[in-house]
Amino acid sequence: MSKQVKVLSTRLDQILPKIESEDFLKNQGLGNEIGFYVFDYQPESELAVREHLEFMTDKLIKRGRNFTSINLFAAIIELLSSRNLTERAFKVQKERGDEALFNALKGPLEQNRVAEFIASKINLDKTEFILLHGLGSAWPIIRGHGLLNALHAKVGNVPTVLFYPV
Numbered sequence: 759m760s761k762q763v764k765v766l767s768t769r770l771d772q773i774l775p776k777i778e779s780e781d782f783l784k785n786q787g788l789g790n791e792i793g794f795y796v797f798d799y800q801p802e803s804e805l806a807v808r809e810h811l812e813f814m815t816d817k818l819i820k821r822g823r824n825f826t827s828i829n830l831f832a833a834i835i836e837l838l839s840s841r842n843l844t845e846r847a848f849k850v851q852k853e854r855g856d857e858a859l860f861n862a863l864k865g866p867l868e869q870n871r872v873a874e875f876i877a878s879k880i881n882l883d884k885t886e887f888i889l890l891h892g893l894g895s896a897w898p899i900i901r902g903h904g905l906l907n908a909l910h911a912k913v914g915n916v917p918t919v920l921f922y923p924v
Contacts, residue, residue: 766803770810773797774817777919783886785915793887793917794906801923804894811891811921826880826888830905831895834867837875841866860899867899873908880913887917894923 776782776795785793799807815827838844843866851859880888893902902922909918 762800763806766799766806769797769799770807773810773919774814777887777917778818778821778823782917785917793915794910795917795919796902796906796922797919798922798924801894804923807921807923808891811889815889824884824886826885828876828879828888828890829892830876830890830900831892833876833879833892834872834896834900837872838863838866840875863899869901869904869908872900873905873912876909877912880916882913882916885916887919888913889919889921891921893920897923 782793782795797807811827818825835844838847847859847863850862876890890905893900902920906918906920
């Protein structure tokens, strides 16, 4: 096992105890700041991170945790589909390329709209925390820092973890 894989494995193993800790769940120990956490990793580790998320999600469910896990790429597709824009987006990309697609999606996928859509998928009264993943598949349409800024007003004090390939 390479040193990079060992480091990633160690970091992944630290997530579950952290998100189940009272400090995390009550947003304590942050200097009264918003409970947003970013787990950064190298893009080539995407599959390992996905596998660990599945493992962790299953464990959290078995332990009775109330949380919301959102794949950002799937959320974008769902948002576009809800507005009947998916087929048009595919057509624009095919006929005019990526740049035209990004320009066409700037309005419908403006960060506040995406944050509002994500927040609508969460029962904020019963959710202990939020796990956001799939950002690498949604980039550059969705930017992590912009989304977290927009989510702040929507999810309030619910601790949120963003898995972020750098």
